[in-house]
């Protein structure tokens with residue numbers, strides 16, 4: 001069984017898009033881990049495009065992290081899939097579906113792709129958390145000495161996947177590579193969590209650094225940008241339209257009055273090829289697109 005793939009990125013978030021619509025099969029976590037281990041298909045997320053499962057949708061997406069775990073959301077990867085489908089169909093708008101719900105997308109061109117990421121869920125059981133918290137704008141979780149914690153009182157939200165946002169003055173002043181794993185796997189997060197450090201610049205801008213569930217430090221995380229923007233607005237730190245600066249670039253987030261979160265940003269092709277699935281993965285890179293500097 002040979003399937004096509006395209007290596008892309010969403011402001012530096014490494015994305016591999018695999019087209020399973022004609023394959024009559026799905027991928028499993030073990031195959032995803034093997035593809036993550038090969039530099040020709042390596043990724044932060046693998047976006048598997050599958051045939052639609054619901055009326056009114058164009059495709060279903062299964063989203064794998066590097067460790068083979070499945071996520072209900074990937075903002076950067078969804079923009080990449082939106083661009084692939086727009087280039088294929090000649091239509092800018094599509095409706096995608098994941099395990100977390102439907103995503104309306106509009107790809108005007110590779111520089112401007114908007115995803116409706118749906119509505120945020122703030123209830124402690126929706127994050128989910130392992131114990132009740134009445135106010136998820138700031139929960140009791142801290143890192144470091146009890147009398148002088150280096151991180152504390154994160155905001156938590158589910159935007160198709162779980163996020164904890166710590167508010168800091170300088171995102172580079174904390175060693176997120178060292179404390180990320182402990183927080184990702186903290187018992188308070190039964191489904192683990194994506195961990196972000198957010199520094200608010202003004203009422204319409206913030207800077208973000210992310211330790212991603214199932215991956216580690218990435219250059220960008222679209223769902224974390226949505227999570228941080230929504231939590232910043234919900235806690236009165238910003239307005240409802242926020243430009244989020246990540247190490248790989250900037251995403252524009254709007255938390256609309258109807259509670260939907262719109263994320264706008266680019267997507268970039270890098271190369272394409274085929275994967276022969278079997279006991280041995282036979283990977284070929286057929287075409288080199290513009291490779292980012």
Ligand SMILES: N[C@H](CCC[C@H](N)C(=O)O)C(=O)O
Nearest residue numbers: 071074075076161221222223
């Ligand atoms: N690691 C995330 C999924 C990908 C998120 C990120 N790459 C994005 O662009 O949203 C999770 O397991 O919830």
